[in-house]
Amino acid sequence: MVSSVERPPTIPAGSQLILRCKDFRVYQILIPQERDCMDVHASLVRLSRPEKYSELYCMSFNPNVNKEEREDSWKLIDLMADYKRMGVPNNLWVSTAANSEYRVCDTYPSELFVPKSATPAIIVGSSRFRSRGRFPALSYFHQDTLAAVCRCSQPLSGFSGRCQEDEMMLQAVMKSNPGSEYIYVVDTRPKLNAMANRAAGKGYENEDHYTNIKLQFIGIENIHVMRSSQQKIIDVGEMRAPSMTDFLWGLENSGWLKHIKAVLDAGVFIARAVADEGVSVLVHCSDGWDRTAQACSVASILLDPFYRTLKGLMVLIERDWVSFGHKFSHRYAHLDGDPKEVSPVIDQFLECVWQLSEQFPCAFEFNERFLIAIHTQVYSCQYGTFLCNCQKERRDIRLHERSHSVWPQLWKDRAEYTNPLYKAEQSQSQGILRPNTTPYCFKMWKGLYNHMEKSTPPRQSPSDYLSTVKEETQQLEEELINHQERIAALMGKPITWEKIEVPRRRTSHLGQRHCGPDPPSTYTHPITSPTQDNGHALSSEPVNQEAQTKDPALSLPLGLHTHLKSQDPDDLSACSDLESGVADLSSRSSSGVDEGKDPNETASPPPDWKSKGNH
């Protein structure tokens, strides 16, 4: 998880290291001896940039399961079952074996669905006319309107090039939707970028050459723009005591929300075409593995309630991202490589889902924690799911035999990731989400980017409260039914309603949910403040971790980051029982002067960190 290590100048108390992590956390470590500090620094720098897959944690991570269980773990998410669920194959869309050995397109999955009228010759011809051979294939089929979302890469058209097979391919896509007379070709790039690509022999479809297509540009910026934009919003999140003006200006200047809106707009356009107009859509960008993945998966979320469930989101990510060759290892810097390949593409998808869940709080089965957990796993390489850049590469390094899938783990912890407000049936909208994308609907995703808040005690969470309420409601209902049954059995006749004594739990479970955090120092302005002198200034520092290593390790294990993480009380993935943290805090006085320690730290000091040289 470490993305960079800084070594600021030595201070009297010792040498410092600042670790910046890929999940936007920042840790500050104080090491008494400068020599040790340099050693740790050197180790961290080397070990945080593995060069081979075999060095990654998932290859040595052993969650103590046997071979069958590991194999089963890879079977939890079954893409073929999902295609079946959406009604494919059928008389319009069929499975093709053309890519079964990754010969036509090495970054595509081996199992693909194409229009019934697309012969292997058309597929191969079309793939030759597409960047990286990524020919049009089915992403999502909408049973209600028979319209489909398909994806591909840009055509190699240059200024005047054309390809008969490719034109036939698009024609076939159109024919696979009996109700419509045209298809939309959504080029998710800004039009200027697409035109610039023509000079390199690539570009976009010429509407004169293809019959019955409507070309639409969406204007999602490229990975380089997104990378620098995210850096800016991270900086906004790290500002120490910004004024409202600084903050809003920083937010505007980062452009981040504008980009999130563009991705969501792309999804909305596709979903409208498919659901409201019943027209199929072919989506591409340049290579068809970044913006295309974003647009297709957002559209699926909007179109199909299934993808708003825990399992559904897993399936969706597995299909549109993992199987269709989103370059996880390059984009999230799993291995030391070209920094220009790194970009927060899936971060943006997850954020779109989060923005939607803020707009439709009852529409999603999962909560914010689930999205953040996925985000963490994409970067952490603890499991093999997000390793490599495509299916072929995974097969070549026998990934499934050497690592575990993350999904069963997330599924096991689903209680923690469930949204208590989830309402499965949404009859009035036929299950289709129609989000408002006016700028005022977008907010900064505090849960992901804001360390400052994470380092203060957790605030009250209505959803945790409601989860407990829901759980207890179920329990009580069960008890009630039990009692009724028993009474019915005793009396020999059914009873409709009886007053039954059930212990009242309100106080026992829910009593300790409040926390009164310390007054943040931010009320007092540094210059004019007389109350500044009582040492509270440190509490809202963004650097939320100060640990002392008395005897630092000479070589630290790869799993170091997990030890570090587990000390942080608010880390959602590490601290499985958030409520215990809340309960701990509630016992401290709100004026708490001396009890300001991390609850977890006092409860269980992580032995690995304090003792000598872990391994």
Next chain:
Amino acid sequence: MEFSEHIKTANLEDVVLRQPLHPPSRGTLCITGHHLLFSDREEGCSRQVLLLLKNIDAIEKSTSGSSGTITIKCKDLRVLQLDIPGMEQCLNIAYSIETLSCLDCATEMYPFFYRPSDFGLQEQWGLSSPEKYYSQMKELHDKWRLSTVNRDYSVCPSYPPAVIVPKSINDDSLKKVAKFRQGGRFPVICYYHRKNGMVIMRSSQPLPGANRKRCKEDEDLLQAVIHDSDKGYIIDTRSSQQAMQALMTGGGFESKSCYSRWKRLHRQIERGKALQESLIKLVEACGDESHNMDRWLSKLENSKWLSHVQAALSTAGLLAECVERDGHSVLVHGSKGTDATLLISTLAQLIMDPCCRSLEGFLALLEREWVQAGHPFMQRCAHSAFSHARPQQESPVFLLLLDCVWQLWRQFPLAMGFSEALLLRLATEAYASNFGTFLCNSHQERWAQGVIKKTHCLFQTLLRPGERDQYCNPLYESTELAIWPSVHPQSLQLWRGFFLRWTQQTHHLAETQEKMRDMVIKWEKLALS
């Protein structure tokens, strides 16, 4: 006065009403002395829209051919449109609305005519007053007393008849202190912190003026608050520069040499015209439907509304910190002591005092700290964000309070006994109401106009069984602890429920609140059975 003078066309058929969240509908329009009534009788289902004319902030008329369109912009930020056949009728209706929505005599307003069938005027009026607060707080009786020096409003026209002051200061001294404070608003106690016996006092600015006059009684009064050993804080809601400037116009501040045991802190809270302009800009930004993210963020920033929210909450946090954590009494004032002063003392009480966070407690707090303490509601809420009229005394201070309370409510969803719906209702009622609660500018005016005898009390009504359910927070679990709000910009959000109230998005969020309520009710039923 006869309202009928202003109504040339009372009834009109075949009018088309367009309003947010509803399809357009065709029906009959009716103008009465206080209401605009629209009823649509299409296909058996009849729907009515009843709008208080007082709620209308601005109208715009446009005509095309023989028909006209009136756009009605309300103080609750709703925008309606009426398509009216016939030019003359259109102009008549517009004239009636313009005239009748701007009546400024309190006794002509609807609260004096509102007579609901299910309860009478003899019902109790009001929830709280300094007298009640004093009698409930036995701890106060040692060192504080209830003074009726203002019983005929002669000492301070904007104060209620009874106020709480230090026991050792007699009424004659109070009269002298009142002369040394703007508008006679001498320091009174508004909150007693049970945990450590510290208090919050509020007043208006002292009047040393350019000659640096002193008032011994004023100094004694403050000294009496903190006794001998202790020290106290004065939170001045103006910047130190503004306070210096006030000296030139006869106002000023408590100088260090005269009030040696009091430490003055300046925290500027925007008020008056600047705050009104901020609201206008924000509402304008929220109405911008162009899909340009940069423009939205820059408009939001430019309105400065959220900066005002941040300033108010952090100053209130500072005040609470002085009282609760550092154990000092605090005097808070700005210049007049009727706006920012009340804002800060109210928020600080919500932060510290669990009693203020229940539904009743909150309403009682508002009654004490705003209605009785003399916030000039009538002047401040005469117009809202849409009005074309030249702004006079308008300023959305109370709305800023509600926004800040909403921020607290959002950060501590379990600590407050009331719901967002209550805050929205109050935001509407302050500008246009069936009830007399927010009428007039002071206790004295209300008394003179007979508000208490001739109108109904909003706060009592909100607590009646049928209404109450709507306004309590299903997740409420009272906590004794102080709730320290985060004032980091990322923790403060636009109050969508109010500013984007008439959009689809807010609709979804309201549904969510409903669902939460249902879940908790179901659980409680089972847990109790």
